[in-house]
Each structure stands twice: as C-alpha cells, then as structure tokens.
Amino acid sequence: MAKRRVLGMPRPLLAGVLFFTVFLFVAGFLVGPMGRSMFGDLGLPAWLSLPHPEFKLPAETVFHIFGFPVANSIIGAWITMFVLICLSYVITRRMKVVPGRLQSAFEFLLGWLCGFCQRVAGEENGRRFFPIVTTIFLFVAFNAWLSLIPGFGSIFITNAEGEHVHLLRGANTDINMPLALALISFVFVEYFGLKSLGLRYLGKFFNAGQFFRSIGHIVRGRLRAGLGGLFTGFIYIFVGLLETLSEMVRIVSFTFRLFGNMTAGEILLLIAAFLIPWVFALPFYGLELLVGFVQALIFAGLTLVFLTMAVTHHGNEPA
Amino acid sequence: MEGLAGLGINVPTLLAQIVNVAILLVVLYFVAYKPVMRMLDERSRRVKDSLEQADAIKEQAARAGEEVKKQLAIASKEGQKRIDQAVQAGEGIKEKAKQSARQEAEALITRARSEIQRERDEAISELRKEVADLTIAAAEKVIDRSLDKEAHRELIAKIMEESDALKKE
Numbered sequence: 047m048a049k050r051r052v053l054g055m056p057r058p059l060l061a062g063v064l065f066f067t068v069f070l071f072v073a074g075f076l077v078g079p080m081g082r083s084m085f086g087d088l089g090l091p092a093w094l095s096l097p098h099p100e101f102k103l104p105a106e107t108v109f110h111i112f113g114f115p116v117a118n119s120i121i122g123a124w125i126t127m128f129v130l131i132c133l134s135y136v137i138t139r140r141m142k143v144v145p146g147r148l149q150s151a152f153e154f155l156l157g158w159l160c161g162f163c164q165r166v167a168g169e170e171n172g173r174r175f176f177p178i179v180t181t182i183f184l185f186v187a188f189n190a191w192l193s194l195i196p197g198f199g200s201i202f203i204t205n206a207e208g209e210h211v212h213l214l215r216g217a218n219t220d221i222n223m224p225l226a227l228a229l230i231s232f233v234f235v236e237y238f239g240l241k242s243l244g245l246r247y248l249g250k251f252f253n254a255g256q257f258f259r260s261i262g263h264i265v266r267g268r269l270r271a272g273l274g275g276l277f278t279g280f281i282y283i284f285v286g287l288l289e290t291l292s293e294m295v296r297i298v299s300f301t302f303r304l305f306g307n308m309t310a311g312e313i314l315l316l317i318a319a320f321l322i323p324w325v326f327a328l329p330f331y332g333l334e335l336l337v338g339f340v341q342a343l344i345f346a347g348l349t350l351v352f353l354t355m356a357v358t359h360h361g362n363e364p365a
Numbered sequence: 366m367e368g369l370a371g372l373g374i375n376v377p378t379l380l381a382q383i384v385n386v387a388i389l390l391v392v393l394y395f396v397a398y399k400p401v402m403r404m405l406d407e408r409s410r411r412v413k414d415s416l417e418q419a420d421a422i423k424e425q426a427a428r429a430g431e432e433v434k435k436q437l438a439i440a441s442k443e444g445q446k447r448i449d450q451a452v453q454a455g456e457g458i459k460e461k462a463k464q465s466a467r468q469e470a471e472a473l474i475t476r477a478r479s480e481i482q483r484e485r486d487e488a489i490s491e492l493r494k495e496v497a498d499l500t501i502a503a504a505e506k507v508i509d510r511s512l513d514k515e516a517h518r519e520l521i522a523k524i525m526e527e528s529d530a531l532k533k534e
Contacts, residue, residue: 104373117378123385130389134397141404143411156401177398181390217382221373226382230390 067325074324081322096323099316103309105220106211108203118212119220126189126217159183162347167354175353178234182227183346189217190308190338194331199312218308218341221301228300231349232293239356247356251293253286254279296352300345307341497521 052060075081105117137152145153159180164172192198193216201213217223239247249255257279263272311334318327501517 102373103371104375105378114381115375115377116381120378120381120385123382127385127389127392131392131396134393138396138400141400143404143408145404152397153401153405156397157405160402160405173402176402177390177394180398181386181393184393185386185389220378222375222378223382225374226379226386230383230386 070324071322071326074322074326078322079320096320099313099320101309101313101316103221105215105222106205106209107207108205108211108213110206117220117222118215119217119223121213122189122193122215122220123185123217123223125214126185126192129192130184130188156180159346163350166347166350167357171354171357174238175350178230179346179350179353182231182349183342185342186218186227186304186345187338187342189223190311190341191335192216193219193312194334194338199316216308216312218304219312221305224301224304224308225297227304227345228297231300231345231352232297234349235293235352235356238353242357251286251290253282256282300348304341304345307337311337493525497525 051057055063076085105119107115108118108121109116134152137149141149160172160176163176163179166172167175193214198214198216199212202210203213205211236247256275260272260275260279263269263275311330315327315330315334318330501521
C-alpha cells in the first residue's frame with residue numbers, strides 16, 4: 047500500500063504534530079491572561095504562563111568599562127559583529143575558484159548585493175557604494191535575526207547598581223543603533239557627493255548665485271531684468287533650504303523607521319507570547335524574520351539611492 | 366532633550382555604536398568584500414576566458430575542417446589526373462603493341478613472300494635445267510646422233526638466253 051505523504055510527513059505523524067500543536071495552543075490559551083479572564087483560574091501550574099512583559103525603550107546599562115557605560119544593545123551589536131566577522135573569515139580564509147556550499151551561498155549573497163548596487167548606481171559607482179551598503183544590510187539583517195534566537199532576551203544579569211537587567215538586546219531596538227547607522231549613511235552620502243562633484247555639490251544647498259546676480263543687475267540700473275531674476279533667486283535659495291532640510295529629515299526617518307519596526311516587532315512577540323503562551327507566537331516569529339530582511343533591504347537600498355542621487359550631477363542647476 | 370533621553374538616545378552608546386559599525390565596515394571590507402569580489406571577478410574573468418577560448422577552438426576546428434575539405438578536393442583531383450594519365454599511358458602502350466604486332470606480321474608476310482618467290486625461282490630454274498636435259502635427250506633421240514656435248518650446251522644456253530630475253534621483253 048502506497049503511503050500518502052502530506053507536507054513530507056506520513057499521515058499519522060502529521061496528525062500527531064497537528065494534535066500536539068492544537069493541544070499546546072489550547073493549553074496556552076487557557077493558561078494565558080485571555081483564557082483566565084474568560085474561564086477563570088483552572089488551577090493550572092503557574093510556570094506555564096509568563097509574567098507581564100516590561101519593555102523599556104532606553105537600553106539598560108549592563109556594566110562599565112573604565113567608566114564607560116556598556117548597554118545591553120552594545121553587547122548585542124558585538125555579538126552580531128562577531129558572528130559576521132567570524133563567518134566571513136571562515137569562509138574567505140580559503141577561497142576556491144570552484145566553491146563549496148558555504149562559499150557559494152556567501153558569494154551568492156554578496157554577488158546579489160553587488161548586482162543590486164550596480165543596477166541602481168551604475169557599474170562604477172555600484173562598486174564604490176557596495177561596501178557601505180552591504181555592511182548596513184548585513185548588520186541590520188543579522189542583528190534582527192540573531193535577536194530572534196530563542197533565549198536571546200531571556201538572560202538576565204544584575205548590574206553594578208543592583209538592577210536586574212537583560213544581558214542581551216537586539217541593537218536595532220535601541221534607538222542609538224538606528225541613529226548611528228543613519229548618521230553613517232548621512233556622512234557617506236555627503237562624502238561621496240563632495241568627492242564626485244566637488245564644491246558644486248554644495249550648490250544644491252546654498253544656491254544664492256542667481257540672487258546676487260540680480261542685485262548686481264539692479265545696482266547697474268537694469269531694473270527689469272534685476273527684479274525678475276530677484277524672484278527666481280529667492281526661489282533658488284528657498285529650494286536650497288528645502289534640500290538641506292530634507293537631508294536632515296532623512297536621518298530622522300531612517301532612524302525611526304528602523305527603530306520603530308524593530309521595537310514594534312520585539313514588543314509584538316513579547317505580547318503574543320504573554321497573551322497566549324507557547325505556539326501562538328510562531329507565526330509572528332516568521333513575520334519578524336521577514337521584517338528583519340525587509341528593513342535591512344530598505345535601509346541599505348535607501349542609502350544606496352541617496353548615494354546615487356548625491357553623485358549625480360543635476361543639469362538644471364546654474365553651473 | 367528630556368524626550369530624547371526617554372527614547373533612549375544617549376551619547377556614549379551612540380558613539381559606541383558608530384564605532385562598532387565603522388569597525389565592522391573596515392573589517393568586513395578586508396575579510397569579506399575584497400576577497401569575495403576578487404574571487405567573483407576572477408571567476409567571471411575565467412568564464413569569459415574559457416568562452417573566448419571555446420570560440421577560438423570552434424573557429425579553429427571549422428578552419429581545420431575547411432582545410433581538410435580543400436585538401437580532399439585537391440587530392441581527389443590529383444587522383445583523377447593520375448588515373449587519366451594511367452589510362453592514357455595504357456592506351457598508348459596498347460596502340461604501340463598493336464602497331465608492332467602489325468609490323469611484325471607484315472615483316473613475316475614479306476619474308477614469307479620473298480621465300481616463296483625464291484623457291485619458285487629456284488624451282489623454275491631447276492625445271493628449266495631439267496627441260497633442257499630432256500630436250501637434249503629427246504633431240505639426240507630424234508637426230509640419232511650425239512652432238513658434241515659442249516657445243517650443245519652452248520647452243521642450249523643460247524636458246525635459253527634468247528627465250529629469257531624474249532620473256533623479258
């Protein structure tokens with residue numbers, strides 16, 4: 047008799063897994079706060095349920111090095127760096143022209159990102175932007191995924207002030223990391239803009255040439271040309287101010303987009319696990335895996351686009 | 366500033382994270398990006414090289430095939446020429462053999478004829494001699510006396526000569 051397989055499992059096994067999942071779900075529902083408020087306390091053991099999650103936006107300080115406070119998000123960032131660097135080192139230590147599995151996967155990832163950069167920014171510029179864009183992508187994605195590892199948020203430590211704090215925290219859920227990334231992205235955008243276009247790049251922000259030329263016209267008595275140009279000059283100055291403002295706003299939007307998404311995901315998981323313990327949080331785990339990838343791609347992609355815009359010469363500006 | 370602190374922004378952590386990302390960028394540049402890009406470039410170069418090489422080899426093979434075809438054509442033409450020559454030579458030899466056979470036959474015939482002629486001449490002269498003897502004998506009988514043999518022979522020879530001369534005229 048041919049055994050029918052569903053989802054790669056023989057039917058009895060699948061039924062068992064389904065039954066177990068449903069059982070866990072029901073048990074979690076009954077033991078969680080939602081079930082308790084509906085059916086009252088059924089006398090289930092207390093270790094089945096979780097305490098109410100407390101989420102603090104500022105990262106807690108775990109210890110001090112020479113008086114420098116080390117927050118748990120910094121440790122999270124260190125772990126991400128460690129993992130990324132070790133992984134890269136192990137893979138690239140002995141590169142082969144005919145790659146093994148791990149090397150192919152790594153090369154595929156970097157090749158994909160490089161192709162992405164080159165499609166957006168062009169062959170030459172894509173190569174130049176590739177390291178910064180890839181670093182942002184890898185850091186954000188791996189940091190998000192590493193903080194999803196079960197147990198990551200469950201290690202507590204008592205710090206010097208006697209507080210009971212988390213040892214680890216995803217760096218993206220502490221606003222300092224998104225802000226740091228946004229600032230780095232900003233610095234690189236301005237750097238590449240200045241490097242490619244020289245002082246002309248600044249003309250995008252301080253565009254007063256037309257204004258002063260018009261004043262010159264007026265002084266020399268050409269009133270009509272002068273007044274018309276004066277108005278345009280005002281508009282140019284105003285546009286320059288807007289450009290400057292949008293450059294600043296980028297930092298804020300970068301910061302809060304990443305911070306908000308990651309923090310919300312963290313809180314969502316905590317709340318889901320609190321309301322209905324056990325299996326209920328699983329779909330949200332999957333969702334958070336996707337969110338981590340998407341946020342990394344957005345952060346890296348937007349940085350890439352801003353870099354590309356910065357090095358592109360705008361033809362409509364007065365030279 | 367109170368609000369920012371409430372969000373968790375504080376300068377030491379911010380600086381630490383900036384430094385972290387910078388370190389990560391620099392280290393990954395040397396550990397990951399540079400070797401991987403070099404490898405990718407190397408591989409794409411090799412692929413390009415081998416494609417070019419394959420093209421060159423294909424072209425060479427095509428050229429070689431063409432060459433072989435040309436050589437074959439030349440060889441077959443050459444062979445045809447040789448065959449024609451041989452046929453011609455054979456034809457010539459046959460012709461020559463025929464001719465020499467005919468010549469030989471003619472020579473043979475000629476010789477045979479001259480032989481016959483000679484034999485006939487001989488026979489005729491023999492006959493003549495016989496006839497002369499017989500005639501003498503008959504004449505002896507008729508005249509019943511023997512002429513002087515010598516005079517006789519002379520006479521006969523004279524007659525013969527005359528008759529020969531007559532015949533020749």
